[in-house]
Amino acid sequence: MSEIQESSYKVDSLIAQDIDAYLVKHQHKSLLRFITCGSVDDGKSTLIGRLLYDSKMIFEDQLAALEADSKKVGTQGQNIDFALLVDGLAAEREQGITIDVAYRFFATEKRKFIVADTPGHEQYTRNMVTGASTADLAVILIDARKGVLTQTRRHSYLAHLIGIRHIVLAVNKMDLIGYDQDKYDAIVAEYRKFAASIGIKQFTPMPISGYMGDNITTRSENTPWYTGVPLVEFLETVELDVTADQAKPFRLPVQWVNRPNLDFRGFAGQLASGVVKPGDEVRLLPSGKTSKITRIVSFDGDLDQAVAGQSVTLCFADEIDCSRGDVITPADAPVQVADQFEATIVWMSDEAMTPGRAYWIKLGTQTVSASFQAPKYQVNVNTLEHAAAKTLELNSIGVTTLITDRSIPFEPYEQNRELGGFIIIDKMTNATVGAGMLNFSLRRSQNVHWQPLDVSRETHANLKNQKPAVLWFTGFSGAGKSTIANLVEKRLVRMNRHTFLLDGDNVRHGLNKDLGFTEADRIENIRRVGEVAKLMTDAGLIVITAFISPFRSEREMVRKMMAPGEFIEIFIDTALVEAERRDVKGLYKKARSGELKNFTGIDSPYEAPEDPEIHINTAKMTPEQAADLIIERLIP
Incomplete structure (x- = not known):
């Protein structure tokens, strides 16, 4: 090696040492x-x-x-x-x-x-x-x-x-x-x-x-x-705040199941708070199952302990079911589990929050469907006054009731930002429309539990010798939904099928007589009908519904209430001009004159199905032909 090469080598070595020292520092x-x-x-x-x-x-x-x-x-x-x-x-x-x-x-x-x-x-x-x-x-x-x-x-x-x-x-x-x-x-x-x-x-x-x-x-x-x-x-x-987070009870929201081969199975995520060590007894929520930590695996190898902020994989002594969204906690200090909460919301969308509409909320590693009731109040940031509000507009801050479609593990936001804070996502656009903080669970969510029943929905269906289904007719007022739905039910009855027809007008005389025709009331109308239809399918019935149900998100909400394949969306496709020409009940005339507000097709939108199971174009077939087509699809 020449003197120049040796000198250059020493310089490079010194630079490398300086870099290493800088990185260590x-x-x-x-x-x-x-x-x-x-x-x-x-x-x-x-x-x-x-x-x-x-x-x-x-x-x-x-x-x-x-x-x-x-x-x-x-x-x-x-x-x-x-x-x-x-x-x-x-x-x-x-x-x-x-x-x-x-x-x-x-x-x-x-x-x-x-x-x-x-x-x-x-x-x-x-x-x-x-x-x-x-x-x-x-x-x-x-x-x-x-x-x-x-x-x-x-x-x-x-x-x-x-x-x-x-x-x-x-x-x-x-x-x-x-x-x-x-x-x-x-x-x-x-x-x-x-x-x-x-x-x-x-x-x-x-x-x-x-x-x-x-x-x-x-x-x-x-x-x-x-x-x-x-x-x-x-x-x-x-x-x-790191020290304070470590002093709190251990919480790890599971991000994914780490299964690289048949010999290893662990549950990966970042510790939201606390400290965990091998040998610790843990409880998995929402299931409530317990086990013991056998290993804490990290990128750098096994650890003697993991603390808040670290990303690790935990291995259990027992083979218990665990998936993304579950939360691992100490066995003697679990988080709460509920499905109804008081929440503070910061609304971030140009389109106002719609009470009753289903949104996605992402809390920790779990994503669930949820709806909000009308705000209890809205906060004026200048005066701190609690003002009445029917909804939340862009940049509004309010307190409301949040209802999720299933019980979720959580902690109040003031105790744990990871398990108490969430974002709100519009189901139709996938846009983030708000952020929120869980304040506490409502007492009624803790006092109401599912009661196991000995006679299953399968038993009810077998007694009736049929497969339960929901035939969901949607379309403009005057499109022919009730006419075709009546024909379908009569033919099913002749075939000895057990049915029930839920008609939009009839339901509003009793179950939904307290609801008007605002967007929020329309959403609540469909939610209630969906819940009734679900109970009827549990009883083994073929349920036929005839509702305008103008919003895709609410029809999708009802679909998700049902077992896979049981919800059959039937789009009665009639041009608005034709539906208005028929105007059997005189509703279009009232809407045009201003006597009837929020009427679908006039001053309230109708969102046509994008991919219905059955599409009936009333310009191309008679009600009788439409009924025949539906029966053929339902009972091949």
Whole structure:
């Protein structure tokens, strides 16, 4: 080896050693997740840009590009517009606002950080909630020239609601008010009064200038009256919630069953709280079955224990059924199981929440169907007044009753964010439309239990020598649903089949006489009919229903109540103009004159089935022919 090669080898070795030392030094640093929030143009993006810049987390090529972009937007007084480091969307740069949630990583000698820059506009409050859902700390910025604004209150309320324990009140742009202590003190006093009213017991105020760097990494000479620490030092030393999570009872939501071969079976997930060790007695919920931990397997091998935040695979001493969505707990300290709850909802969709409609909710690793009742009240974030509300609109915060289609393991959100917080998903669009927090289970959900019955639904069906079914007729008023349904039932009766016909008008004379024709009432009308139809199929009957049932989601809700293959959707397809021409009951005439509101086809939509089991086009066949076709499909 030549001297040059030997020298180069030594240099490479030293560089490798330095890299290894750097990785060892930083891999064990604690991680703080925090958000910046507040009103529009309070300087959130500028502050984060300053933190990235001061922590030397910007590469030379990024810095050069940033300086060039800063000149384009006309930065005055210095070379860099720090906000451009975070505002990545073209629309944000053009408008000078933050729309999306921007996540950035940086580190200091003492700690690693992930910061979420959340938007200030009211219409993007949903994005702020997304960023706050995993945060340990919130930096709430206030423009020193404007003081406490509506978005300041809204974001503070949401941060507290979501369970963020550490709040920094950063009064920004102090340079624009001449570092006036009196104005700063007035802002802090106003915020303290509001914070106390919503339950925030403690927060840390500090005067800063993200643009000029005052009190960001070092104490500023411009605020000699400020005796606190600079922002970065506070972020480096604030106590994390990890220790508190480990002190709680052990909970592991099962993410997947780890079965690489026939000799190994374990249940993988991330510990939401607590500590678990081999030999611990555990209980699996919602089934309630118990076993003992034999191994804790990780990527790096078996562990003597696992703690909150770790992702592991647990092996049991017994072969018990366990799947995604189940929760593993200590045998003597299980979580609760229920199907009805009081929940606080933050609505995030332009389309209002529809009480009674079925949505998906994703809580921990489980996804279940759920519906909401009309809100008990809606919160006015400015006055904290509890106002009456029939639904929740975009950015509304309210408290309501949540009902799931099956019992689920949970903990109140204030005890466990993982097992008490959920997102709401629209079943038709798969869009996330809201987020929520479980407050507690309703007592009635704990007092009502399934009673096992000795005579099964199969026995009922065998006695009648038939297979239960639900023939669900749907279509416009006047389409011919009741006419065809009557013909079908008469022919089935002649064939000695046991049937029952549920007609939309007849049901509203008794069971549903308390319901009107609003969207929420229509949904509840169909839910009740679905429950009755399910009981009738349990009795072995062929149930025939004739309802407009205008919404796909509600028809799908009823389908899921039934056993596979028992729900037969029959679309009586008649053009609206033809249904209106018939107008047997005079309803279209009333709807056109304004006497009848929320009438399907006039001022309320009809969502035609996309893939019905039977499609009847009344323009091409008579009611008798339609009945024959349905009978042939039902009884080949």
